[in-house]
Amino acid sequence: MSIKIDKKITAYEVKKPEDEARQEDQKVTAIAPLLERDEILEGSTYKIKTPMSDHAMYITINDVVMKAGTPDEHRRPFEIFINSKNMEHFMWIVALTRITSAIFRKGGDITFLVEELKAVFDPRGGYYKRGGKYMPSIVAEIGEVVQQHLVSIGMMEGQLSTPELEAKRREAEEKLGSDAIAKGNQCDKCGAMAVIRLDNCNTCLECGDSKCG
């Protein structure tokens, strides 16, 4: 069977025999259109400097303004770019930014990305940022930048750092040492690998969530 296609092809899928059988009783549902790019986008550039490399990484996230001029006006991230003089990570960074940008453009809830990225740990070991915060990997730090951006445009709630959290981090470092912090468990609330046992409480050094007993 052949069908003449007179519209632009925007998506395709490979059919399996079982799909053919099921197709009869399946309703056609439209796929939401991707967000469109305006000519000029507003964005923010974040600098991260890790002890893993001599060169800083610059992460740019550009936003589109949705429903401009209405009471529902809000920003959504549209694309992400990462630049660095260090070419060591070039290939996976390009892959990561392309996939992340594609997810941004699909619309809907994108906050899961933050949790996924922040749960990535480097098998060679993570590192400490200035201020004593443990980062399990560069990918996790990129996740934190995305989070910081989503918080700043109102798509995510939360505070990344408060004086209480910083005090907890210092306390944990003094009492448990950096090795114990580096082996933190995953937090149910924020997904970070940052839950440690401190004074009979399981405390997340990332979001402050704490369960005692």
Ligand SMILES: [Zn+2]
């Ligand atoms: Zn947490």
